[in-house]
Amino acid sequence: MHRRHALALAGGGLAALTIRQAARAISAIAQPIEIQSPMALTQGGWLRARAMPGQVKLDGIGLPVADDGLFFTAFDRDAPPRMVLRYEPGDGGVPFELPLTIAPRAWAxxxxxxxxxxxxxxxxxxxxxxxxxxxxxxxxxxxxxxxxxxxxxxxxxxxxxxxxxxxxxxxxxxxxxxxxxxxxxxxxxxxxxxxxxxxxxxxxxxxxxxxxxxxxxxxxxxxxxxxxxxxxxxxxxxxxxxxxxxxxxxxxxxxxxxxxxxxxxxxxxxxxxxxxxxxxxxxx
Missing domain, CATH: 2.70.70.10 (Glucose Permease (Domain IIA))
Structure with a gap:
């Protein structure tokens, strides 16, 4: 869900909140990681995604994130069938986890x-x-x-x-x-x-x-x-x-x-x- 949609759902109640409280309210409504398209969730594949301000990890390993929130990650030829993208907000809010299913390949x-x-x-x-x-x-x-x-x-x-x-x-x-x-x-x-x-x-x-x-x-x-x-x-x-x-x-x-x-x-x-x-x- 986009940030403007989150604001619309939260309605006028946001006016009475502090900036930090508003950010947390938005984070609770909006998914903090937005997968870009196209992508290849398969062994030997990749994805690009955009994250809200904070830290992003793939199976516990930190990923660099560009100033505009865009980041890149990829999956080895022998990657496991399940991996997890984890977002940790910089303000100490609740982390968010996005499970990834990595499709196997029928190698020659x-x-x-x-x-x-x-x-x-x-x-x-x-x-x-x-x-x-x-x-x-x-x-x-x-x-x-x-x-x-x-x-x-x-x-x-x-x-x-x-x-x-x-x-x-x-x-x-x-x-x-x-x-x-x-x-x-x-x-x-x-x-x-x-x-x-x-x-x-x-x-x-x-x-x-x-x-x-x-x-x-x-x-x-x-x-x-x-x-x-x-x-x-x-x-x-x-x-x-x-x-x-x-x-x-x-x-x-x-x-x-x-x-x-x-x-x-x-x-x-x-x-x-x-x-x-x-x-x-x-x-x-």
Whole structure:
């Protein structure tokens, strides 16, 4: 219920109340969390919502809230079926809880009758030393808070082409699960530009190819939401650049560990891995 409706229901009685008493009366009538649409209450999905002044938590973890009350939250690929949004008013009033039902997904699971990795195929010491440094750069970049506002936007496709790999798919090797696919693969010819699905700030631009990701680009959209683009032939932006939705970021390639030219696009939010397809605008 909107604030003006709450005032109408409370009627003239509000005139005799103090400002704090009136605020509490409104809070008792109006729902303090208003879910925005569209949203995806499913594993790998997300939602945006608006809250009245106060603190918002998801399963006990505090969420940042913008000055206009809008906030963002999301659900990992393996999120539980039930989560709770909790609103705590700043004036010490009664908290409000909004239970969320997170729909399960039928992931594409392939069972393979071979071992996950032969005993002799483990990574060598030089690879592990280099990889440790790369992972540290990725972790530090994703932890940066740039104030970007792309999290407010409906996203657009970063590149045209066939979806050649879907988020969440996984192989199980003789009963031992391998890592699931963490993003969306878009097939494309080498040298084809890809663009920003939403506005943001470049927090990592690997001019020297990483071992697995190749020319990796990380784009912070704000509120903890971050895009990663892998395997580029060339990057067209640099670390620290502010980019707008639809702006070219790089050229599709097959650097790093890739069997052919394609764009791997992944999304994370505060450590949770998300399904990029669920963020695309209806026309995307």
């Amino acid at each position: 699971i392939e069972h393979v009758d071979t071992p996950l990795r032969p005993p002799s195929a483990g990574p060598d010491a030089s690879f592990m030393a280099r990889r440790k440094g790369e992972l540290a750069q990725i972790k530090a970049a994703r932890a940066r808070e740039t104030g970007a506002q792309g999290w407010r936007q409906a996203m657009v496709r970063p590149a045209r082409g066939r979806f050649s790999g879907r988020f969440g798919s996984q192989r199980v090797y003789q009963g031992q699960p391998g890592a699931y696919h963490s993003g969306l693969d878009i097939a494309g010819a080498a040298g084809t530009p890809y663009v920003a699905p939403a506005s943001g700030t470049v927090v990592l631009a690997a001019t020297a190819p990483f071992t697995l990701e190749g020319h990796l680009l990380l784009l912070d959209h704000g509120m903890g939401l971050c895009s990663a683009f892998l395997h580029a032939a060339q990057l067209l932006v640099a670390e620290g650049d502010s980019v707008q939705q639809g702006q070219p970021l790089g050229l599709i390639g097959q650097t790093g560990r890739a069997t052919g030219p394609h764009l791997h696009w992944s999304l994370t939010w505060r450590g949770s891995r998300l399904d990029p397809q669920l963020f695309l605008a209806p026309a995307g």
